[in-house]
Amino acid sequence: MSNDHQSRIRHYPTGWFAVAFSSDVEPGALVPLRYFGRELVLFRTGSGKACVADAYCPHMGAHLGKGGTVQGETIRCPFHGWKFSENGQCIDAPCRELTPKAHLSMWPVIEQNHIILVWHDALNRVPKWQVPLHPEPPVPQFAKRILLSGVRTQVRDVFENIVDFEHFHVVHGTNPVHANKVQVDPLFPHQLSVLASTLGNDSPYDFEMNAMLIGPGHGKAEGAAWGYPEYRAHNTFYATPIDEDTLDIRSVCRLLVDEFDSDxxxxxxxxxxxxxxxxxxxxxxxxxxxENKRREHGPGSPRYAGTYIADFRKWYETFHPDNAAT
Ligand code: FES
Ligand SMILES: [Fe+2]
Structure with missing residues (x-):
């Protein structure tokens, strides 16, 4: 096994990862992306289907995200004009009598809840689960988005945060948090559910959190809207590695209101x-x-034995493709 392959296995887990908000790419547009240490191109066909492909053309390696165009349901290379369908097949090559048997490498894509996700697996296996649909608020104005780009940390840190109950009090100023339950879903082992709360529920420093991690790059948390304990919120979080050192974080914060006056x-x-x-x-x-902590690889040291951190890391390890459980 090459060092490069070993490196990808170690650092990039298997699962669904967000690469864009839906509004980032209009029909007929394309956007160059860089994730998992690779050059990618996101494009939306004329009929509205979001597609993600390796950026380099299989002919002579032109970057499709730099001057390529979307034509109907195809993406056209800026170098010699070969066109590839949404499943990656070359379907037209100007100046050639026969269409070459070339294939552009496409990534499995899900688009739902206004987010575009790709399935990443270093071993190129097909998706093993689907991402659940999240509830949407009654009007779009109650859903707000966050993008934090180029964060210098590991994806695992972002989601470990949710089971690291001791930091809420210190970093986020809440009252001390108590874990009520952390468990792997027996039916869907790619999901880890988390219930936690402070002792009270009547001040901005108190909260009750019902969270779920969905694979290695996505999670949701339901509870009081931050700063507004009288309102309920449903927040989703997505972290996607750009390379071995940096990642993008996306979040959608939704205010869940059943009925409200138009006023x-x-x-x-x-x-x-x-x-x-x-x-x-x-x-x-x-x-x-x-960004400033020491990096920790592997399942963790005896310091974490018997803690939720140890449980979380054991669960997270199952997404590494060198682990038979994935
Ligand atoms: S490099 Fe893309 S068509 Fe030649
Ligand atoms: Fe935190």
Missing amino acids: ALDSLSIVAATACENVRHQLEADIVIW
Whole structure:
């Protein structure tokens, strides 16, 4: 096994990872991306299907994200004009009598809840699970988005945060948090559910959190809107490695309101926006710690024995493709 292959196995787990918000790419547009240490291109066909491909053309290696174009349901290379269908097949090559048997490498894509995700597996296996649909608020104004680019940490740190109950009090200023339950879903072992709360529930420093990690790059948390304990929020989090040292974090913060007066639209929109900004500030507080801490590979040391950190790391290890459980 080459060093490069071993490196990919060690650092990039298997699962679904967000690469863009849906609004980042209009029909007929393309966007160059860099994730998993690779050059990629995201494009949306004329009929609206989001596709992600390796950026380098299989003919002579032109970068499709730099001057390539979307034509109908195809992507066209900027160098010799070969066109590839949404499944990667070359279907047209100007100046050739026969269409070459060339194939552009495509990534499995899911687009739902206004997010575009790709399935990454260093061993190129097919997706093993689907991402659940999340509830959407009654109006789009109650859903706010966050993108934090180029964060210098490991993806595992982002999601370990949610079972590291001792840091909430210190980093986020909550009252001390108690874990009620952390468990792998017996039916869906790629899901880890987390229930945690502070002792009270009546101040901005108290909360109850019902969270779920869905594979190695995605999680959701339901509970009081940050800063507004009287409102419920549903927040989703996505972290995607750019390379071995950096990642992008996306989050969607949704204010869940069953019924509301149309008069309250503006004020509730402000609540949603402020709660989202509070989530951003809390993420930024985490990031200062993550970017400056010592990196820890592997399942962890005896220091974590018997803690939720140990349970989490054991679960997270199952997403590494050198582990038979994936
Ligand atoms: S390099 Fe893409 S068509 Fe030649
Ligand atoms: Fe945190």
